[in-house]
Amino acid sequence: MQLTVNIVVLASIYALIACGYVLIYRVSRVLNLAHGELMMLGAYLLLATANSFSGNPAVAIAVAVALSLTVGVMVYVFLMRKMTGEMVLAAVLTTVALGILLRGVMVLIWSAQQQYPGQALGFSNPAIALPGGGRISTFAAILVLMTALTYAALFVFLRFGTWGVRMRAAGQNPLLAAQRGINLHAVYALAWGLSTLTGSIAGMLIALDSGLTNTMVIIGLKAFPAALVGGLDSLVGALAGALIIAAAEVLSIQYIDPLLSDVVPFLVLIAMLVVRPWGLFGTREELDRV
Amino acid sequence: MSDRMPRASGYFRTGYAQEMALTKTRLERVSLGAFVIALLVYPHLASPFYLDLASQVFLASIGALSLMLLTGYAGQVSLGHAGLLAAGAFTAGILSKELAAPIYVTIPAAAVTGAVLGVIFGLPSLRLRGLYLAVSTLALHFVVVYLGGEYETKRGFSTGITIDTPVIFGFRLYGGKIWYFILLAFAAATLLICVNLLRSRSGRAWRAIQAHETVAEALGISVAGYKLLAFVISSAIAAVAGALFAYYRSFVSVEAFSLFLSIQYVAMIIIGGMGSLLGALLGALFVTLFPYLIEAVLLKLPDAQSYAGVLFAVNYAAFGVVMILFLVFEPQGLVGIWRRIQSYFLLWPFKHKPVAGARK
Numbered sequence: 001m002q003l004t005v006n007i008v009v010l011a012s013i014y015a016l017i018a019c020g021y022v023l024i025y026r027v028s029r030v031l032n033l034a035h036g037e038l039m040m041l042g043a044y045l046l047l048a049t050a051n052s053f054s055g056n057p058a059v060a061i062a063v064a065v066a067l068s069l070t071v072g073v074m075v076y077v078f079l080m081r082k083m084t085g086e087m088v089l090a091a092v093l094t095t096v097a098l099g100i101l102l103r104g105v106m107v108l109i110w111s112a113q114q115q116y117p118g119q120a121l122g123f124s125n126p127a128i129a130l131p132g133g134g135r136i137s138t139f140a141a142i143l144v145l146m147t148a149l150t151y152a153a154l155f156v157f158l159r160f161g162t163w164g165v166r167m168r169a170a171g172q173n174p175l176l177a178a179q180r181g182i183n184l185h186a187v188y189a190l191a192w193g194l195s196t197l198t199g200s201i202a203g204m205l206i207a208l209d210s211g212l213t214n215t216m217v218i219i220g221l222k223a224f225p226a227a228l229v230g231g232l233d234s235l236v237g238a239l240a241g242a243l244i245i246a247a248a249e250v251l252s253i254q255y256i257d258p259l260l261s262d263v264v265p266f267l268v269l270i271a272m273l274v275v276r277p278w279g280l281f282g283t284r285e286e287l288d289r290v
Numbered sequence: 291m292s293d294r295m296p297r298a299s300g301y302f303r304t305g306y307a308q309e310m311a312l313t314k315t316r317l318e319r320v321s322l323g324a325f326v327i328a329l330l331v332y333p334h335l336a337s338p339f340y341l342d343l344a345s346q347v348f349l350a351s352i353g354a355l356s357l358m359l360l361t362g363y364a365g366q367v368s369l370g371h372a373g374l375l376a377a378g379a380f381t382a383g384i385l386s387k388e389l390a391a392p393i394y395v396t397i398p399a400a401a402v403t404g405a406v407l408g409v410i411f412g413l414p415s416l417r418l419r420g421l422y423l424a425v426s427t428l429a430l431h432f433v434v435v436y437l438g439g440e441y442e443t444k445r446g447f448s449t450g451i452t453i454d455t456p457v458i459f460g461f462r463l464y465g466g467k468i469w470y471f472i473l474l475a476f477a478a479a480t481l482l483i484c485v486n487l488l489r490s491r492s493g494r495a496w497r498a499i500q501a502h503e504t505v506a507e508a509l510g511i512s513v514a515g516y517k518l519l520a521f522v523i524s525s526a527i528a529a530v531a532g533a534l535f536a537y538y539r540s541f542v543s544v545e546a547f548s549l550f551l552s553i554q555y556v557a558m559i560i561i562g563g564m565g566s567l568l569g570a571l572l573g574a575l576f577v578t579l580f581p582y583l584i585e586a587v588l589l590k591l592p593d594a595q596s597y598a599g600v601l602f603a604v605n606y607a608a609f610g611v612v613m614i615l616f617l618v619f620e621p622q623g624l625v626g627i628w629r630r631i632q633s634y635f636l637l638w639p640f641k642h643k644p645v646a647g648a649r650k
Contacts, residue, residue, distance in 0.1 A: 031421055082618050089367055089420060093560065094617045096553055101610025107603035221549075228425065259443065263436035266429035270414075273426045277418050 005134040007243075007250045012147035015242035016202040017223035019154060019235055020195035026233040027171045027191040030080065030091045034099035035199055036220020038075070041102055042068040042200020043117070043207040043216060044110050050120035057121040064204065065197065072196025076189040084188070099217075107214060118208040125209060139209035146205060150198055154235060167191060171233070218262065222249075225269035231282020240280055244268065312485065333470045341466040343579065348473035349535055350574035352480045354558040356527035358570035359484055362559055363493065364520035365500030366415050367424040370431030371555040374525045376547035377407050378532025380438045383451040383542035393456035393463065397533050404529025405522045407434070412521030416514050419503075431552055438544045450543030453536055469538055476534060480527055484567055487523070496520055557609070561616050563623025572624040580612065581605045 017039060024032045032038075046064040053060040079098060083091040118125060118139070127135045136144075158164040169177040170187045178184050203216060226245040230237025245265045252260045278284045303309050313319045333341055357371050378400040385391040385399055414426040442448055456463045463472065487493050495516040498506035507513045536542045554577055562573025584605050620626055637643060 031425075079614065079618075086621070089424070090617055090621065092421060092424070093556065094614060097557075097610045097613035097617060099610070100550070100553065101607050101614065104603045104606025104608070104610060108600055108607065112603075224425075225429070259436070259440060263432050266432040269429045270426060270433070273414055273418060273422060273429070277422050 001130070001132045001134040003250060003254060005130065005136050007247050008144060009136065009140045010250055011243045011246035012144040013202060013206060013219065013242075014223040014226040014246055015239050016143070016147045016150060016205075017199055017220055018227035018230070018238040018242055019150065020199040021224055021227035022230075022232060022235055022238045023154075023191050023195040023198070025227075027167050028080075028084070028188050029088055029171075030083075030095070031232070032095045032192075032195065033092060033224075034075075034095040034102060035195065035224070036217040037099040037102040037106070038068075038072065038196045039199035039203035039220045040212075040214065040216045041071060041106060041203075042196065043203035043212050044106055045071075045200070046204045046207065047110065047115055047117040047120065047212060050117045054120060054122070057123065060121060061204070065200065068200035069193045069197045071200075072193040073189045075196070076185075076192035080188070080192065081185060084184075103214065103217065112214050115207075115212045117204070117212060121208075123208060137209055139205055143202070143205040143209065146201060150201065151235065151239065154194075154198075158235075163187070163190060222262070222265045225265040225272075228269055229272045229279055231279030233283055234279065234281035237279050237281030329474060333467045338466050341470055343582065345466070345470050345473050345538065347575050347578045348470075348477040349531060349538065350555075350558065350578045351477045351571050352473075352531040352534070353528055353555055354562065354570040354574040355477075355480050355484050355567060356524040356531065357555050358559050358562075358565075358567060359487070359496075359527075360520050360524035361556075362565045362570070363488060363500060364496035364517065366412075366517060366520060367420065368411065368427040368524075369424045369549075369552050369556065370411060370427035370429075370434070371528055372547040372549065372551035373427075373431035373434035374404055374407060374411070374528035375532035375535065375551065376438050376544065377403050377434050378529030379536035379542045379547070380441065380451075380532075381529065382533035382536045383453055384441065386453050386456070387447075387451055393458060393537060397530055400529045400533035401526045404526040404532075407529070408522035408525030409518060411525060412518045415517050415521065428549075428552075431549065435544050435547055438547070442544060450541055450545070453540045453542065455540065456537055463537070473534060473538065476530070481567065481571075483527070488567070492516065492519060554609075557613050559623075560613065560621075561623050563625030564621075566623075566625045568628075569623050569625040572628075576624065577609075580609065584608050 017035065020035050020039070021032060024030055024035075042064065045067045046061065049060040049064045049067070050057075053063065075098065079094065080091065083094050123139075125137050125139050127137050128141060129135055156164075158168055166177070166182045167187050167190065169180070170182060170184055174184055177187075199220070203220075206212075206216065206219065222245070223242070226241040227238050228241070229244055230239065230241025245268055248268050249261055249264045252264045272279065308314070313322055332344060336344065353371065353375060357368065360366050360368055381400040381403040382393075382396040385396045386393075391399070411427055411430055415423050418426055442450065463469070488496075495506070495511045498509060498511055499513055499516060503513055532547075535546075539546075558573035558577045559570055560573070561576050562571065563569030585601060588601065588604060616623060622629070633643065
């Protein structure tokens with residue numbers, strides 16, 4: 001039972017992070033390898049707001065969430081916009097460089113020590129006993145709920161929202177979308193903003209649950225196989241991929257070797273790339289565009 | 291390599307010997323000679339610190355050249371170069387630790403390990419392109435590093451493997467000067483191998499594959515074969531670089547081969563300039579010296595001691611900024627800047643090159 005709980009919690013973490021990869025890739029075909037850092041930045045923003053609004057947790061969280069959305073939009077406006085039209089790979093490497101930059105800046109501002117934004121906000125994190133004998137910490141439970149909520153919201157938004165439809169159109173065919181009067185830059189900026197927002201929510205909840213150090217980047221990087229296994233342009237795929245990766249990771253830690261935890265997601269990724277490079281639910285795309 | 295260099299009056303060959311020669315003009319020969327002499331004299335003048343810097347540049351050059359071969363010429367992106375270096379370093383470390391193998395066995399063994407890994411790294415490239423290939427090499431990097439870490443913990447070298455000073459025929463390879471020359475020799479040999487590979491059949495095949503795979507296949511180039519060849523050669527060289535690194539530091543540990551190292555190597559070829567061996571060398575020089583430069587600048591600032599703890603973070607941030615600046619504003623890299631300076635003087639007093647193929 002505890003094993004199932006662990007798998008579900010880890011899968012929700014990965015799913016919540018992976019949808020950020022999917023959003024950006026689906027709309028602009030750029031793989032954002034700085035997503036782990038952006039997610040960590042969201043968590044540190046919460047730490048910063050927690051210290052300035054310590055009496056008022058709700059305000060602190062709202063401000064941090066709003067800030068993370070702004071950061072995502074700014075990353076697009078000031079950096080990635082310059083890379084549109086360049087080789088896709090140059091754009092990806094730019095995100096890698098952005099990640100390094102962010103990592104350095106975050107250590108400079110907040111140091112590399114373990115921090116607890118939960119304490120700063122005055123939250124406690126009691127474990128909840130589940131029927132069937134499993135236990136789950138409060139924030140892990142919130143995280144699972146949040147993931148479900150985020151995915152539901154994204155589905156509704158992409159299917160029925162005006163901007164959601166615009167995002168899908170821009171992802172399908174940027175040229176036609178632009179000719180229909182869709183502002184591509186606004187759509188891309190929105191995708192970056194939403195992606196950073198969801199990633200930051202994941203980062204904040206992980207930080208509230210288990211503290212915050214700069215090793216959080218690794219979680220972000222491990223969520224990336226989840227996005228790819230499911231198919232980089234499919235949100236359903238990200239859910240399925242997250243479940244597969246989380247199950248593989250938890251089970252191999254339990255039954256084989258704890259050291260495997262950092263490598264199992266990538267082993268699954270390699271296996272998937274060999275069998276079905278476009279992922280479980282992804283569209284089979286022509287990778288080589290002439 | 292020098293074919294693309296602008297010559298004010300053009301350079302016309304009159305015999306096959308000239309076509310085969312590595313240096314084309316007297317200026318090139320003289321400057322090459324001066325450069326070689328400078329490299330040979332340098333260790334006798336430099337302090338141990340600067341000697342170590344130069345040796346690090348040579349090591350980085352070997353790795354950067356091999357990555358340039360793969361990415362800059364054959365067009366196969368690899369984000370797992372540190373994994374290959376790690377494989378070479380661990381091959382050397384394990385063989386010398388477990389079997390007490392001498393250096394002239396371990397280095398070829400590292401090359402063989404690298405070549406085998408090259409096939410493994412290269413196999414996805416037969417099916418995947420671009421982004422997905424980069425991702426698969428990234429994943430393989432983690433697998434290799436995991437295996438290294440697993441070996442360390444299982445054998446009880448949890449902090450790393452120490453390697454004894456290598457001995458060749460009773461001669462101990464110890465000291466900065468000796469290693470300076472060893473690494474210089476390896477770097478020069480790597481450069482020569484790369485130059486010659488690139489101006490022969492394989493180099494032309496790689497460029498064709500980079501330009502357009504389908505067309506390359508239609509021209510009769512075995513795309514799969516040459517892609518694998520590029521991976522094998524590049525990985526073998528990288529593994530040798532890793533083994534040399536292990537001997538130079540007399541210490542191997544997985545911590546040295548993080549993802550950041552892979553990114554540093556990619557940064558070298560971007561900052562240096564894609565598709566140019568000179569670029570790989572310049573990039574290796576720049577990326578290796580950059581942290582020391584930052585350190586020197588920081589220590590010049592007032593109350594320098596307070597920065598000492600955050601030095602690595604400043605390095606990270608500055609490195610990210612430089613990489614972004616090059617990617618956004620100078621995609622041609624340092625070589626692009628160099629070429630622009632060259633053509634400025636060659637074309638002076640005019641501003642622009644004549645359009646290729648324009649009627650006179």
